[in-house]
Amino acid sequence: MSEHPLPDPADTIAEMLHQPELESDAVRSESRRGVLIALPSWIYLTLFFAIPLLIVVVYSFATRSSTGLTRLTGWNIESYKRLFDPLVAEIAFRSIVLAVATTLICLAVSYPFAYYIATRTPKWRNLLIVLVLIPFWSNFLVRTYAWRIILGSDGPLAQITEWMGFEPVRLLFTNSAVLIGLVYGYLPFMVLPLYAALERMDWSLVEAARDLYADGWTAFRKVTWPLSRPGVIAGSILVFIPSLGAYVTPALLGGAKTTLLGDYIVSQFLAARNQPFGSALSVAVMVVMLGAVVVYFRSGAKNL
Amino acid sequence: MTDSVKLTGVTKRFGDVLAVDDLHLNVADGEFFSLLGPSGCGKTTTLRMIAGFEFPTSGSLTIRGQEMALNPPNERPVNTVFQSYALFPHMTIEENVGFGLRMKKVAPADIAQRVKRTLDMVQLSHRASASPSQLSGGQQQRVALARALVNEPQVLLLDEPLGALDLKLRQAMQLELKDLQQRVGITFIYVTHDQDEALTMSDRIGVMSDGKLLQVGGPQDIYEHPRSRFVADFIGEINLMPAVAVDRDSVKLLDGQVLMAPHDAPAGRSVTVAIRPERFTLFRPDAEIPSGRSSIAGKVIRRIYHGDVFLYDVDTAEGLLEVKEENRPNVEVFEIDSQVVVSWSPSAATVIED
Numbered sequence: 001m002s003e004h005p006l007p008d009p010a011d012t013i014a015e016m017l018h019q020p021e022l023e024s025d026a027v028r029s030e031s032r033r034g035v036l037i038a039l040p041s042w043i044y045l046t047l048f049f050a051i052p053l054l055i056v057v058v059y060s061f062a063t064r065s066s067t068g069l070t071r072l073t074g075w076n077i078e079s080y081k082r083l084f085d086p087l088v089a090e091i092a093f094r095s096i097v098l099a100v101a102t103t104l105i106c107l108a109v110s111y112p113f114a115y116y117i118a119t120r121t122p123k124w125r126n127l128l129i130v131l132v133l134i135p136f137w138s139n140f141l142v143r144t145y146a147w148r149i150i151l152g153s154d155g156p157l158a159q160i161t162e163w164m165g166f167e168p169v170r171l172l173f174t175n176s177a178v179l180i181g182l183v184y185g186y187l188p189f190m191v192l193p194l195y196a197a198l199e200r201m202d203w204s205l206v207e208a209a210r211d212l213y214a215d216g217w218t219a220f221r222k223v224t225w226p227l228s229r230p231g232v233i234a235g236s237i238l239v240f241i242p243s244l245g246a247y248v249t250p251a252l253l254g255g256a257k258t259t260l261l262g263d264y265i266v267s268q269f270l271a272a273r274n275q276p277f278g279s280a281l282s283v284a285v286m287v288v289m290l291g292a293v294v295v296y297f298r299s300g301a302k303n304l
Numbered sequence: 305m306t307d308s309v310k311l312t313g314v315t316k317r318f319g320d321v322l323a324v325d326d327l328h329l330n331v332a333d334g335e336f337f338s339l340l341g342p343s344g345c346g347k348t349t350t351l352r353m354i355a356g357f358e359f360p361t362s363g364s365l366t367i368r369g370q371e372m373a374l375n376p377p378n379e380r381p382v383n384t385v386f387q388s389y390a391l392f393p394h395m396t397i398e399e400n401v402g403f404g405l406r407m408k409k410v411a412p413a414d415i416a417q418r419v420k421r422t423l424d425m426v427q428l429s430h431r432a433s434a435s436p437s438q439l440s441g442g443q444q445q446r447v448a449l450a451r452a453l454v455n456e457p458q459v460l461l462l463d464e465p466l467g468a469l470d471l472k473l474r475q476a477m478q479l480e481l482k483d484l485q486q487r488v489g490i491t492f493i494y495v496t497h498d499q500d501e502a503l504t505m506s507d508r509i510g511v512m513s514d515g516k517l518l519q520v521g522g523p524q525d526i527y528e529h530p531r532s533r534f535v536a537d538f539i540g541e542i543n544l545m546p547a548v549a550v551d552r553d554s555v556k557l558l559d560g561q562v563l564m565a566p567h568d569a570p571a572g573r574s575v576t577v578a579i580r581p582e583r584f585t586l587f588r589p590d591a592e593i594p595s596g597r598s599s600i601a602g603k604v605i606r607r608i609y610h611g612d613v614f615l616y617d618v619d620t621a622e623g624l625l626e627v628k629e630e631n632r633p634n635v636e637v638f639e640i641d642s643q644v645v646v647s648w649s650p651s652a653a654t655v656i657e658d
């Protein structure tokens with residue numbers, strides 16, 4: 001045996017492998033740290049989102065006892081079958097129309113406004129954005145009650161229209177009131193993403209379009225609008241979804257005759273004490289919303 | 305020659321800022337004209353007024369004899385190549401290049417053909433369906449050029465179009481652009497702060513400073529006969545020597561030496577004599593200076609080897625002079641601290657009346 005034996009090939013290989021080993025250790029500890037940082041949000045989401053969601057899904061397959069309790073036996077899809085009731089379809093249709101109308105009005109109002117803000121000097125921009133956010137400083141419920149006063153039978157709107165010589169306009173407890181309330185409530189959710197998109201706009205692209213013989217309107221259609229689409233999509237989703245499931249606004253401003261999805265679900269849980277059906281409704285609304293979001297994002301991504 | 309673009313007394317203010325100050329400029333048809341000046345001197349603003357993105361505060365601007373100062377950009381027979389290229393990110397290269405023709409409602413078949421021809425010209429036909437973000441900086445630059453040229457404008461405006469490219473590519477593009485301009489025969493108005501670029505490419509150069517057009521002339525004229533300290537200084541290195549006008553043909557340096565140098569300053573007026581470093585020649589103190597040349601004695605205090613040239617700083621009675629000597633076998637190289645004579649021919653000196 002020599003004093004310096006040839007190195008064992010297995011050792012050499014182990015040594016060669018050691019370097020990547022070190023590196024993957026580093027990667028692993030890095031990702032461990034990442035998990036640790038995200039831990040609070042994971043706990044929060046699990047406790048307050050995933051578990052309740054699971055409960056809703058489970059309940060939607062359960063049975064309602066004659067006393068209104070939910071029995072977690074005899075799993076069935078009866079609640080889902082009820083979704084095809086004409087009454088449900090009518091309520092869903094009305095809610096969708098309202099949510100679409102809210103989204104379109106918000107878009108029509110917000111786009112010029114966001115455009116205006118985005119084209120100011122930075123100092124003015126910040127001020128105007130703060131103005132958009134000011135309503136959030138007071139409670140949503142309080143602000144909705146304020147609309148009850150404004151739209152009420154002796155409220156400012158009725159008085160002003162009367163003073164102007166018209167029939168006094170009394171909107172409270174109508175669909176118009178709900179629409180006004182929803183547009184008012186969700187407007188900032190449309191303005192902010194639109195502003196974010198327009199603020200990032202490279203205006204030299206618009207100049208390039210003008211330079212290439214586009215008039216102002218055409219330059220907007222061909223350049224500004226398509227490039228602000230991500231903002232339009234984000235804003236529309238942010239307005240459409242809460243509008244579709246809105247409860248507080250219709251409850252405070254809407255009439256008793258016109259039930260919307262939000263009311264209807266709440267009434268299933270409370271008045272009707274039919275938790276399985278309420279859960280099935282909730283799940284259905286969520287699935288539809290999720291589907292809408294996916295379709296919308298897909299179409300947006302393709303056009304960008 | 306007809307005037308392609310004519311600016312008469314054009315002034316542009318932004319609030320308190322006087323960006324362009326009483327500018328008079330005629331650019332001839334088919335000319336490669338450069339606006340040269342340091343950053344902030346008003347080049348871009350001038351170009352933007354010609355394009356129609358800004359409107360003059362006062363003055364007149366005609367394109368092909370037609371008053372256009374207040375017309376929107378889409379009504380002007382002018383196209384722009386933007387510094388940032390400003391390619392539409394949501395359109396393919398082809399769609400970008402065809403945009404102007406579509407706006408002009410050219411027949412689709414013609415559009416396809418002209419787009420193809422123009423993309424061929426800038427050697428990018430193979431990327432026609434790529435999106436701008438997939439192209440390199442140099443390629444994007446060529447697309448921007450194609451997008452403007454395909455419209456066959458009467459004037460092409462270019463705002464530092466090569467600014468974002470690295471040196472080698474920039475130099476290649478300079479020649480390519482100049483070549484292209486001669487082939488298509490379109491008037492180019494080219495904005496740059498790079499004097500080399502302006503000298504290389506232009507038929508004429510307008511030097512701007514602080515919103516004013518200081519001097520307009522051919523590259524050689526601007527380089528060799530600057531009419532102001534600013535122009536002399538901005539375009540390359542130059543030696544400035546204080547002097548006093550003697551008569552219309554000569555000036556007197558501080559050391560009493562009288563130089564032959566034609567000028568318009570009245571006798572007794574203090575002037576500046578400007579001489580480029582490469583117009584100086586160094587001699588040994590005992591050498592015989594050819595007759596008719598002016599000269600001044602000094603001492604080499606610094607020598608910088610620059611590959612193709614040696615740069616000397618020579619301390620003289622007229623102050624520190626910079627001398628540029630070619631690095632060639634028959635040109636003598638001087639050591640630091642050696643006594644030398646700086647010599648120049650009368651034609652090398654330009655008199656600046658500041």
Ligand SMILES: Nc1ncnc2c1ncn2[C@@H]1O[C@H](COP(=O)(O)OP(=O)(O)O)[C@@H](O)[C@H]1O
Pocket residue numbers: 318321322323341342343344345346347348349350
């Ligand atoms: N839109 C504007 N608003 C205010 N000042 C401007 C505007 N555009 C240019 N300026 C000012 O006008 C001057 C000239 O600018 P510019 O034409 O861009 O110069 P250059 O292109 O030569 O660098 C600068 O002082 C600049 O700050």
Ligand SMILES: [Mg+2]
Pocket residue numbers: 344347348349
């Ligand atoms: Mg500029």
